[in-house]
Amino acid sequence: xxxxxxxxxAVLLYEIAFYLELSGDxxxxxxxxxxxxxxxxxxxxxxxIHRSQHIEGLMKIPFVGEGIAKKIDEKIRIGRVxxxxxxxxxxxxxxxxxxxxxxxxxxxxRVLYEQLDIKNVEDLEKRAREGKxxxxxxxxxxxxxxxxxxxxxxxxxxxxxxxxTVLGLAQHIRDQLRFIEGVKSVVITGSLARGKETVEDxxxxxxxxxxxxxxxxxxxxxxxxxxxxxxxxxxxxxxxIELNANLRIIPEESFGxxxxxxxxxxxxxxxxxxxxxxxxxxxxxxxxxxxxxxTIAGTNEEGIYTALGLPWIPPELRExxxxxxxxxxxxxxxxxxxxxxxxxxQTQTNWTDGKNSIEEMGKAAxxxxxxxxxxxxxxxxLAMVGGLDESKIQEQGREIERVNRKxxxxxxxxxxxxxxxxxxxxxxxxxxxxDLDVVGAAVHTNFNMPQDEMTRRMIQAIRNPHVDIxxxxxxxIINRRPPYAVNMKKIIEAAKDNGTILEIDAYPxxxxxxxxxxxxxxxxxxxxxxxxxxxxxxxxxxxxxxxTQARRGWASRNDIVNTMSLDELLKxxx
DNA sequence: GCCGTTTTCGGCCCGACTGTTTTCAGTCG
Numbered sequence: 318x319x320x321x322x323x324x325x326x327a328v329l330l331y332e333i334a335f336y337l338e339l340s341g342d343x344x345x346x347x348x349x350x351x352x353x354x355x356x357x358x359x360x361x362x363x364x365x366i367h368r369s370q371h372i373e374g375l376m377k378i379p380f381v382g383e384g385i386a387k388k389i390d391e392k393i394r395i396g397r398v399x400x401x402x403x404x405x406x407x408x409x410x411x412x413x414x415x416x417x418x419x420x421x422x423x424x425x426x427r428v429l430y431e432q433l434d435i436k437n438v439e440d441l442e443k444r445a446r447e448g449k450x451x452x453x454x455x456x457x458x459x460x461x462x463x464x465x466x467x468x469x470x471x472x473x474x475x476x477x478x479x480x481x482t483v484l485g486l487a488q489h490i491r492d493q494l495r496f497i498e499g500v501k502s503v504v505i506t507g508s509l510a511r512g513k514e515t516v517e518d519x520x521x522x523x524x525x526x527x528x529x530x531x532x533x534x535x536x537x538x539x540x541x542x543x544x545x546x547x548x549x550x551x552x553x554x555x556x557x558i559e560l561n562a563n564l565r566i567i568p569e570e571s572f573g574x575x576x577x578x579x580x581x582x583x584x585x586x587x588x589x590x591x592x593x594x595x596x597x598x599x600x601x602x603x604x605x606x607x608x609x610x611x612t613i614a615g616t617n618e619e620g621i622y623t624a625l626g627l628p629w630i631p632p633e634l635r636e637x638x639x640x641x642x643x644x645x646x647x648x649x650x651x652x653x654x655x656x657x658x659x660x661x662x663q664t665q666t667n668w669t670d671g672k673n674s675i676e677e678m679g680k681a682a683x684x685x686x687x688x689x690x691x692x693x694x695x696x697x698x699l700a701m702v703g704g705l706d707e708s709k710i711q712e713q714g715r716e717i718e719r720v721n722r723k724x725x726x727x728x729x730x731x732x733x734x735x736x737x738x739x740x741x742x743x744x745x746x747x748x749x750x751x752d753l754d755v756v757g758a759a760v761h762t763n764f765n766m767p768q769d770e771m772t773r774r775m776i777q778a779i780r781n782p783h784v785d786i787x788x789x790x791x792x793x794i795i796n797r798r799p800p801y802a803v804n805m806k807k808i809i810e811a812a813k814d815n816g817t818i819l820e821i822d823a824y825p826x827x828x829x830x831x832x833x834x835x836x837x838x839x840x841x842x843x844x845x846x847x848x849x850x851x852x853x854x855x856x857x858x859x860x861x862x863x864x865t866q867a868r869r870g871w872a873s874r875n876d877i878v879n880t881m882s883l884d885e886l887l888k889x890x891x
Numbered sequence: 892g893c894c895g896t897t898t899t900c901g902g903c904c905c906g907a908c909t910g911t912t913t914t915c916a917g918t919c920g
Contacts, residue, residue, distance in 0.1 A: 337892095344903060348892040382893050420909090422918050455917090459910055699920070703904060761920065762907070 319396045323363050326389055327353040329398065333388070335412055336404035338423040351380040358672040358853070367393050411437040419467040419798070420460070428453060442468050474796040477515035478560055481825020481862050484509060486558065487519045490538055494564075497534045499527030502572065506579040511632045512865035514828045515795060519562040522575055528566045535564045571603040573617035578602035584637035585630075592625050592641065600625070633868040650839075652868045653877055658860055660689035660879045660886065662755055663734065663788055663820065663848035668713055669694040669703055672853040675713075675729065676720045681854035683727040689883045690857075691732035691755040692717060693788075698736045698744035699761055705733070707749040714752065728883055730754040734788055739763045741777030743784070750783035755890065757820065759788035760801065768802035775803060776811040785890050786846060787812065789822040789829040797826070805834050812843045818878055819843060821870075823863025824850040835870020844889075845872060846879045 334349035355378060356363060366374040367390065375386035388398050408430060414437055415426050421441075429435040432453055433444050441464065444450055450461040487505050494503045500523060504510075507520035525531045532552050536544045541562075543555035550566040567575045578586060578601070593600035597608055604615030605624040614620035619629045627644040631652055634640040643649050664678055665671035673681070675692055682690040694713065695704040705713060714731050721729050732755035736744045743750070743758060750756050758778045766774065778784055790808060791800035812819050819838055822829045827850065830838065838845055847863035849856055867877060874880045878889055 342892095345892050347903065348894095351893075380893065384892050420918065424917055455911065455915095457911060463910090698906085764920090765908090 319393050321364060321393060323356050323359055326363050326392065327357045329392060329401070330356070330385065330388075332413070333398070333401050333404070335416065335423055336401065336408065339408055339410075339412065339427050340404065341427070348380070349385065352378075352385045354672075355380040358667075363389060364393065409436060414438055415441065417471060417797070418464060419470065420463045421467065428455070438468060438471070470799060471796075474515070477517050477796070478558070479795045479825045480509070480512060480514055480516060480828070480865070481859065482558065483516050483519060483560060484862075486540065486556070487521075487562075490519070490535075490540065490562065491521060493538065494521070494523065494531065494534060497525070497527075497531050499525045499530055501525060501569070504576055506576055507581065510580045511582065511635055512869055514831065514866065516560075518560060519556070520579055521562065521564045522567050522572065522579060523564060524569050524572055525566055531566065532564070569616065570612075571615045573619070573621055574600075574604040574615045575602050577618045577621045580632050580635065582636050585635035585640070588637045588641050589625060592627075596625065598624065631868065633865060634871070650871045651873050653864060653872050653874045653880070655861055655864050656686075657874055657880050658687065658847060658864070658877070659882060660687050660691070660730075661849050661851070661857060661860060662691045662730075662732070662786060662846050662879055663693045663757055663822070664690055664851045664857065665694050665734070666692055668692075668705060668709070669699070670852060675716055676724070677854055678851070678857070679720055679724050679727050679729045681857055683724065685857055685860075687727065687857075689728040689730055689886070691730040693732035693734040693755065693757050695761075696733050696735045696743075696745045698738065704736070704744075707746055710745070710749055710753070732757065734759055735784075736761050737774060737778040739766075739774065741774040743778065743781060747781075747783060750781075753783075754887065755785055756783050757786040757788040758784045760792055764792060764798075764801045766802070768804055771802055772804040772807050775808055779808070779811045779815050779817045784817060786818040786820050788820045788848070789824075789827050789850070790819055790834070791829050791831070793827065793829055793831075795826050795828065800829075805837065809834075809838050809841050809843055812838070813841050816844075818846050821845055821847045821863045821867050821872075821877075822850050823847055823859045823861070823866065824856075825859060825862055828862065828866050830866075830870070832866060832869035835867060835872055839870060839872050839876050844878050845876050847877055848879075 330349045330353035334346040338346040359378060372386045372390050375381055375389055376383060391398050410426055410430050412426060415421055418438060433449055435441050435444055445461050445465050450456050450464060451458050487509055491503050491505055494500060502524045504522050506522055508516045509519060523531060528549055535552055536554055540556045541554040542557055545553040553561055553563045556562050590600050599606045605613045605621055607613055614624040622629045630640050630644050661682060666675050666678055667673060679690060697704045697706040710733060717729050717731050731753045733745060733753055734757050737758050737760050738744055779787060791803060793800035819830060821835060847860060847867055849859040851857045851859060878886060881889065
């Protein structure tokens with residue numbers, strides 16, 4: 318018997334769907350996808366259903382029939398699915414890898430494999446550089462160029478993973494190690510501690526009286542697949558998620574210095590070292606020392622900064638972008654704190670591409686201590702997810718009113734995520750927009766317009782008096798899609814002139830606005846909001862990534878509208 | 892392969908864009 322989570326079953330079904338699509342099957346892929354989505358949203362465990370009710374029970378899951386139920390049964394009983402194994406023999410390609418290249422889909426993978434024996438991205442790049450792709454039927458110079466561009470973009474992101482996929486795991490490992498015998502302290506350092514949007518590896522520091530025990534625990538974590546180096550005070554392992562994790566064991570007297578040093582950034586540290594030098598001091602990973610070698614600080618970070626004549630600087634600011642000067646002049650921003658949001662202004666439900674109902678999302682938000690949550694499903698031009706038209710929006714409004722009457726302790730706001738069309742108009746009538754509490758507008762189509770055209774398009778939406786917020790203003794997907802061309806300075810100016818809020822979308826793959834743009838907006842006094850963009854109950858937790866991102870952009874509580882009480886917010890929006 | 896029946900097989904979210912074609916296939920959202 319295999320232990321499998323619903324998530325793993327869903328991934329398996331998606332994988333089969335992709336291979337079926339590759340093999341030219343038209344409708345089965347849709348079936349497997351629908352079943353996968355259904356299992357993702359399921360509250361009961363598939364394992365548990367299988368244990369108590371076998372295949373018959375599985376068939377009661379929506380969109381799971383006999384065929385798919387048997388595949389799940391096979392996976393649980395023997396750990397693999399014959400059909401998928403056979404598909405992989407027939408098409409020995411690294412499908413998921415190839416599909417990450419933009420403009421490459423299953424059909425293209427098939428042609429590339431059959432005609433040029435391309436099995437992975439490396440083969441693909443080689444063949445494209447040799448000019449072999451352009452001579453394939455149905456391909457040309459442009460397709461070849463596009464593929465190479467896609468590979469370039471992929472390479473540029475390679476090895477760096479979104480904060481959101483790493484931070485939870487890092488915290489989990491840290492918390493496990495804290496309970497190991499002899500351990501006095503474990504902290505996360507590096508770009509992860511600074512909350513950078515992508516991270517290259519996971520760095521931990523620890524104090525322990527029993528180094529051997531801690532090292533052993535670290536390398537035997539269930540997340541590890543390989544041990545690179547193992548010394549008394551330093552170990553590196555490879556994690557399942559294709560990332561390295563490093564653990565250093567530090568003596569207590571220099572722990573603060575090490576924490577400061579390994580948190581970085583390099584630029585921040587170099588600037589601090591220059592500052593130390595000016596004061597006739599020496600700063601390194603062991604502490605702050607006087608000329609004659611006397612230890613001045615080292616046990617904690619505050620001490621290091623104090624010794625240099627500075628207040629402690631929050632890790633999110635340590636990029637040498639003016640924070641040291643600000644610290645010296647005692648004008649560091651009072652950064653927004655975790656836990657200070659009172660609401661969430663962008664969430665989707667099962668009325669479109671979300672997984673949960675309005676009521677479930679409301680309850681989940683209440684659980685997290687929020688006071689209000691806006692339901693902002695997609696509107697009609699996003700047909701793919703069943704975007705809502707005017708009458709559906711009205712119907713949803715009535716459902717929201719019903720849920721509001723039922724639930725105490727949370728207010729659900731009527732909203733929408735309207736699409737900004739090519740000409741800058743919106744895909745929902747002004748009358749419909751006027752009935753909503755929160756209108757977010759966003760670009761979802763026609764991504765590759767020239768910069769000035771895209772900027773004009775977005776500014777027109779900003780000027781629409783019904784639009785409260787511009788959602789994910791640059792449209793980027795980290796490691797997958799670059800931002801569209803837009804002049805952010807002009808957008809920020811327009812937002813300022815029209816009192817429009819710009820969003821910090823906390824969805825880990827978006828983090829949009831990015832830190833430098835947040836700082837530009839803050840400097841201009843433009844109001845921001847931090848939204849989860851949750852597509853399920855659990856994803857409302859993403860808000861914390863948005864707070865980290867806001868901190869990296871020097872934002873204070875006052876800059877973020879959803880720190881307001883509901884009354885204040887509604888007044889602000891009206 | 893699943894669903895919903897006009898219960899035993901037909902229909903399956905859709906629209907725009909792109910690059911290749913000269914009427915369309917594949918990708919993407």
